[in-house]
Amino acid sequence: MAEETIFSKIIRKEIPADVVYQDDLVTAFRDVQPQAPTHILIVPNKEIPTVDDVTAEDEPAMGRMLRVAAELAREEGLAEDGYRLIINCGDHGGQEVYHIHMHLLGGRRLGRMLGGS
Numbered sequence: 001m002a003e004e005t006i007f008s009k010i011i012r013k014e015i016p017a018d019v020v021y022q023d024d025l026v027t028a029f030r031d032v033q034p035q036a037p038t039h040i041l042i043v044p045n046k047e048i049p050t051v052d053d054v055t056a057e058d059e060p061a062m063g064r065m066l067r068v069a070a071e072l073a074r075e076e077g078l079a080e081d082g083y084r085l086i087i088n089c090g091d092h093g094g095q096e097v098y099h100i101h102m103h104l105l106g107g108r109r110l111g112r113m114l115g116g117s
């Protein structure tokens with residue numbers, strides 16, 4: 001089994017977070033260090049470390065993440081101007097928390113896709 005991260009504790013409501021959505025497959029909460037006016041993380045409730053660990057049985061949760069991201073983007077008023085979804089994978093991808101998460105970023109022009117360092 002995957003090693004537990006802080007996100008599992010957030011999913012189980014054992015530590016505080018600004019949870020904006022939760023269902024049987026996914027949980028969404030605001031990033032503690034927002035990089036844009038809206039910065040929400042959408043995570044599967046199941047502990048899956050990285051995109052590289054996704055299997056066929058995870059397809060429903062992966063699909064739900066995308067649909068919930070679109071729904072939250074609409075709720076946050078981002079749909080018209082646009083927004084960005086990011087999933088970092090592994091060291092070179094800049095992943096810090098090893099529980100798959102999709103970043104929903106918006107509310108300002110986000111500029112070029114890759115930042116540097």
Ligand code: 5GP
Pocket residue numbers: 006017018029030031032033034041087088094095096097098
């Ligand atoms: P990564 O670099 O792994 O793609 O992104 C991890 C994200 O999780 C970062 O944007 C970071 O600010 C966020 N994060 C890390 N720990 C916590 C936490 O305890 N609570 C919340 N809400 N976000 C966190």
